[in-house]
Amino acid sequence: MMESIPxxxxxxxxxxNSGQFYACHDTLEALWIEASEPEKSFYQGVLQIAVALYHLSNRNWRGAVILLGEGSNRLRRYPxxxxxxxxxxxxxxxxxxxxxxxxxxxxxxxxxNLGEDETLTLPKILIVNESGD
Incomplete structure (x- = not known):
């Protein structure tokens, strides 16, 4: 299946994964626009999480919280x-x-003013080998 992924x-x-969240949004949005389901909602979920992290980098708490929730809700439908x-x-x-x-x-x-004891760990996307090797 991985060979069919654009x-x-x-x-x-x-x-x-390198923290280029706005660029990630642009890249995935181009895929999302052209995709059909089930990939369309999958791309949208990942890009919403990327935009949430972009909002967080701009200290937009509300945008980060809303899009983290929306992206996560969309991705919960997937295996x-x-x-x-x-x-x-x-x-x-x-x-x-x-x-x-x-x-x-x-x-x-x-x-x-997040203190040193209150570090925020940003999500990373882990790549898996789906063939079971």
Whole structure:
């Protein structure tokens, strides 16, 4: 199945994992526009999480929280691994970040005063070998 995944998707994964969230959004949005289901909603879920992280980098707590939730809800419809990525792990990491953001509250994020003991771990997309090798 991994050979049928567009190379642009892998470019988007690389951008996501290197913190280039706006570029990732652009790359995946181009795929999303052209895709049909079930890939269309999958791409949309991943790009919504990327945009959430972009909002977070701009200290937009509300945008980050909303899009983390929307992207995660969309990805919950997919199996544990899909299109060569570990969906469960992305959902787990996204939920942990969402929980930390909700606990911290908008004031701390927008003021930029998260203490050293309150580091936010950003999700990474893990690539899996679906053939079972």
């Amino acid at each position: 190379s642009d998707f892998w470019q988007g994964v690389e951008q996501f 544990s691994t899909y299109s060569g990525i570990d969906v469960d792990e992305l959902l787990y990491q996204s939920a942990a970040l969402l929980s930390a953001l909700q606990k911290a509250g908008a004031e701390k994020i927008t003021a930029g």
